[in-house]
Every structure is written in structure tokens, then in C-alpha cells.
Amino acid sequence: MQSxxxxxxxxxxxxxxxxxxxxxxxxxxxxxxxxxxxxxxxIAAVHNAAHDTRHSQGFPCH
Amino acid sequence: xxxxxxxxxxxxxxxxxxxxxxxxxxxxxxxIILAAEEFEGAVVEAEATVIPALQSAGxxxxxxxxxxAPANGWERTAFTMLSNSLTAMAFxxxxxxxxxxxxxxxxxxxxxxAWWYGxxxxxxxxxxxxxxxxxxxxxxxxxQATAPLEHRQLWWVFxxxxxxxxxxxxxxxxxPWRWIYPVFLIVPHLVGAPHPEGLMFPDQVPVxxxxxEKLAQQFIGATAIANGILWLVIGVTAAWSxxxxxxxxxxxxxPGTGMEVPSV
Numbered sequence: 001m002q003s004x005x006x007x008x009x010x011x012x013x014x015x016x017x018x019x020x021x022x023x024x025x026x027x028x029x030x031x032x033x034x035x036x037x038x039x040x041x042x043i044a045a046v047h048n049a050a051h052d053t054r055h056s057q058g059f060p061c062h
Numbered sequence: 063x064x065x066x067x068x069x070x071x072x073x074x075x076x077x078x079x080x081x082x083x084x085x086x087x088x089x090x091x092x093x094i095i096l097a098a099e100e101f102e103g104a105v106v107e108a109e110a111t112v113i114p115a116l117q118s119a120g121x122x123x124x125x126x127x128x129x130x131a132p133a134n135g136w137e138r139t140a141f142t143m144l145s146n147s148l149t150a151m152a153f154x155x156x157x158x159x160x161x162x163x164x165x166x167x168x169x170x171x172x173x174x175x176a177w178w179y180g181x182x183x184x185x186x187x188x189x190x191x192x193x194x195x196x197x198x199x200x201x202x203x204x205x206q207a208t209a210p211l212e213h214r215q216l217w218w219v220f221x222x223x224x225x226x227x228x229x230x231x232x233x234x235x236x237x238p239w240r241w242i243y244p245v246f247l248i249v250p251h252l253v254g255a256p257h258p259e260g261l262m263f264p265d266q267v268p269v270x271x272x273x274x275e276k277l278a279q280q281f282i283g284a285t286a287i288a289n290g291i292l293w294l295v296i297g298v299t300a301a302w303s304x305x306x307x308x309x310x311x312x313x314x315x316x317p318g319t320g321m322e323v324p325s326v
Contacts, residue, residue, distance in 0.1 A: 034148055056285050061211075
């Protein structure tokens with residue numbers, strides 16, 4: 001009985017250990033995507049909206 | 063859920079530090095951009111009276127005529143604040159992911175309680191995302207001659223990745239390999255950032271060019287301070303957020319499950 005419970009909860013423990021690093025990768029990836037949108041996208045309207053930010057934060061601009 | 067919590071706090075950090083940056087910038091950074099743009103307006107007028115066809119060759123001024131741009135004044139400031147908050151949120155997301163990931167290492171876990179924790183991460187972010195790229199590509203003012211955009215963007219990304227790798231190695235790396243990490247920091251500058259040949263302001267008469275060069279110098283100092291304040295705020299508020307997230311994680315996870323959670 002004991003071992004049955006143990007084996008039943010084992011996958012749950014493992015998946016928790018796996019999903020946390022994966023979630024952190026997701027967090028960092030979201031950061032990179034936002035950074036790309038605000039600092040790098042070469043669409044004129046986006047560039048104009050973020051113009052002063054790009055210049056002052058040292059992103060390469062026009 | 064960890065992801066949702068980090069995103070929530072990063073949004074908070076982003077809005078707060080974006081606001082702080084916008085206030086600081088409006089005093090010393092934006093006035094320099096606006097001063098340089100006055101010369102830009104002069105160039106367009108001169109070109110229009112002499113050879114109208116030249117206008118389409120002048121990249122910045124000509125495209126802005128056709129495409130939407132926020133009107134000077136509160137609209138432009140509002141969009142700057144929005145994009146400042148977005149980049150700050152993006153930086154916070156990356157920084158907090160790195161902080162939380164570092165808990166799997168002894169050094170990362172031990173330093174969480176130190177008073178300098180947020181400051182240290184803020185300084186690291188400043189060095190990686192502002193100082194290292196700025197050494198090769200100093201922040202430019204409008205009208206400045208530059209190498210092709212794609213080349214500069216590529217070098218920027220290269221410099222940031224190398225610096226992040228070098229700093230991470232120095233902070234958390236294993237001893238036998240430590241000598242290699244400073245090399246990471248230097249490599250982008252050995253490769254060298256792309257720069258155009260010739261004058262800094264090739265389209266200007268010498269008097270105006272000298273004036274603009276002075277502005278360009280001031281701009282580097284102004285942005286160095288503004289970004290320093292930005293990263294200070296991001297570092298400290300992100301550290302505060304991570305401590306709160308760790309407390310929440312501790313409460314939800316029973317001992318022995320999942321990732322090791324350090325004590326705060």
C-alpha cells in the first residue's frame with residue numbers, strides 16, 4: 001500500500017521539478033520577445049513610437 | 063504558478079522603473095534628442111528648397127513624413143513611457159528568470175539574503191545590457207552617421223550574449239574554468255562594433271557638425287546616468303519581487319517536492 005502511494009505520487013513530483021525550469025525558460029523567452037518588439041522591430045510606426053527609448057537605451061536605431 | 067507570478071511582478075517592476083526612467087530622461091536625455099532634431103528639420107527644409115528628390119534619400123526625416131509618429135509633447139512622452147516600461151518589463155523578466163534559476167547553484171542561493179543582492183543584479187544588468195554594447199556602439203543622437211542597422215543590431219546581440227555569459231561564469235562558474243570568463247567579456251570588443259567610415263555628421267556644415275558632436279558627447283553621459291538609475295530600480299525591485307515569490311513558493315511546496323527553494 002505504501003509503495004503504491006509512493007509510485008502514484010512519483011510522476012507528480014517529477015513533473016513539478018521539470019515544469020519550474022521550463023517556466024523560467026518561458027519567462028526569459030517572453031522577456032526576449034518583448035525586448036525584440038520594443039527595441040528591434042524595424043517597422044516605421046513602431047520605430048517612431050519607441051524612438052526616444054531606443055536612442056536613450058542604446059538600441060541600434062534607424 | 064511560477065510563470066504567472068513572475069510575469070505579474072515583472073509588469074509591476076516594468077511600470078515602476080519605466081516611470082522613473084521617463085522622469086529622469088525628460089530632464090537630461092530627451093532635451094538633447096529634441097535639440098538634435100531641430101537641426102534635422104533645418105536639413106529637410108534646405109533639401110526641399112534645393113533638390114526635392116534628395117528628400118527621399120534622407121532616411122529618417124523623409125519616412126517620418128509619411129508614417130505615423132506620435133506628436134511632440136504629451137503624446138510623444140506617453141509613447142516613450144510605454145516603450146520604456148515595456149523594455150524595463152522585458153529586462154525584469156530576464157533578470158528574475160536568471161535570479162530564480164541561480165537558486166539551483168550554491169552561490170545564487172546564499173546571496174539572496176545579502177543587502178547587496180538587488181544592487182549586484184542591477185549592476186550586472188547595466189553592464190550586460192547597456193555598458194557593454196555602449197562601449198562599441200555609444201548611444202547615438204539623430205542625424206549621426208551609422209553603419210547598416212542590421213549589422214549594429216547583430217553586434218548588439220552578440221555583445222550582450224557574450225557579456226551575460228562572461229558575468230554568469232564569473233559569478234557562478236566552476237574554478238578550473240574561471241579564466242575563460244573574462245575572455246567572453248572582451249571578445250565582442252576585439253571583434254569590434256560596425257562603424258561607418260568618415261565624418262560623424264557628414265550631411266552638415268562644419269559649424270553645425272561641431273555643435274552636434276558636442277550634443278552627441280553630452281548624450282552619452284546623460285544616457286549613462288539615466289540607464290544607471292533604470293537598472294538600479296530594476297535590480298532592487300526585482301530582488302524584492304523574487305523574495306516575495308520565494309516565500310510564496312515555500313508556502314505552496316511541501317519539503318522534498320520540485321525545485322529546491324532557498325530560505326529567506
